[in-house]
Amino acid sequence: MKKLWLILFGLGLLSFTVSKGFKLAYPSYFPKPVYDFKKNPLTQQKIDLGRVLFYDPILSKDNSISCASCHSPYNAFAHVDHDLSHGINDQIGTRNAPALINLAWQSEFMWDGAINHLDMQALAPISHPKEMDEDIANVVSKLRQIPMYRGLFFDAFADSTITGAQTLKALSQFQLTFISANAKYDSVMRKESVFTEQEANGYHLFKQHCNSCHTEPLFSTYEFTDNGLNIDSTLNDLGRVVISHNPLDSFKFKVPTLRNAAYSFPYMHDGRFAKLSQVVTHYTSLTFCNQKDKRLQQPIILTQNEKVDLVAFLLTLSDKSFVFNPNYSYPKEILARWRRD
């Protein structure tokens, strides 16, 4: 009996040192995440590994670009100052890098939903256009040569072999921690503060005109629809139809979240608008032929003051503690630990 207790105690100790479980914190007014954490239970070690990978240009073919090159934490993980992300692949060069926020609540990724699971998303930027299905193998063989990664993978997976699946799962884990729920809007929801009169009026207008697609509290339904942008004939991006092959999906793009929109300029799938005020003007100047979604068929008529109020409300979605969260920044403390060891 004593022996059994010792074994149990030993096992408990072992599992504690092998993996420290990590619980995601999110507000009670959020829905349940859609990511299946049972298949990839979060641990601090895996999140750390994912963070190191996210900032390491080793993931690109020529060791020049990391995920963070296009997804900077200071821009809510969008691409600063670029309308179209420049990088590795023709296809990627035709779209604006979206902010990475509350990814655990999304089941389809990219502007057109080409990626069906967060785990599989990283394969797209990692891969090279022509050899599209082979590069994760190159990445894995590069990682296997680096003692630090053998150590980090061992800490995370109790196995230093390093596989593609482990690499992808670790990247997911880090990105799953990107939860933004601490903007002024949230403190108002939690009754810890109140909107100014201007913000309150903007919130009212938002609920009237925008909330049907950019639905609270995530500020998106994550569906694909057409918000009335005229097609950019230099890009000819047809959107969702390329994936679904359903002609009704032509020119439909995923509804983006508006959380941290003040940080994630420029806007839209092609980054055509630099400012939120331009976005608002887009919605107030829709003509009959670009009102394809029925939720936009009532003209949106706003006075100059109302436009300003609406933008003031959008600014209450800025979450400083998200953008400046030290846990998301360049992992210098983790790297330092490995240099010392």
Next chain:
Amino acid sequence: MYLLLFWFATVGHGQTTNYALKFIPTFNNQPLQLYKAYYLPNINDSITIEGLRFYVSGVKLLKGVKVVHELVNGYYLVDATIPETQSLELDLPKPFIFDQIQLHIGIDSITNVSGAMGGALDPMNGMYWAWQSGFINFKLEGTSPVCNSRNHKFQYHIGGYMPPFNALQTVTFSCTNDGDLTVYIALDKILGSLDLKLEPEIMSPSAKAISLSTIIKQNFTTNIQP
């Protein structure tokens, strides 16, 4: 007692728990040789096969219409360059009586949307599309002078799980449960059905991928005798 054992060994013959499912790619009814130049009549030219890989999953043992056993979570990647992968040892939990084996050529849609998985399903194996999520069910590559493509390469990467272009195919073979089952894949017939000159590449979910997947299915048979 001795007799009883003897009875088990003879009457219960074939009621084994080790059952092998073998896959032999063929060209003109002979086992395929990679990198060998074959003559293909419909193009009146030569063709060389450099790679063949495909997934086998959803293996079911049937007796009549009844499923007697299903190998859940059994995903196998058959690779013509790795002989060990051409024989799947089905470790059955107990002996079963069955007269057919059913299997998928490829990966079902639920598994396709289940995130990163290891083993045969690891995207590291090069059987996963990066730009539009989904497994490649069947991959056949090589060269022929007729191909209008870089280095005269042909590449058929067949996959797709979303309607209308779901390329998953299911085949059922009659068998006996007292011997292993060998499935032959007639690559000369599959390649003979293609327009190698004008269409040396099919590499995304599409109507063409679906029609090729049907041809592939028809050429998975148990009755070619090499």
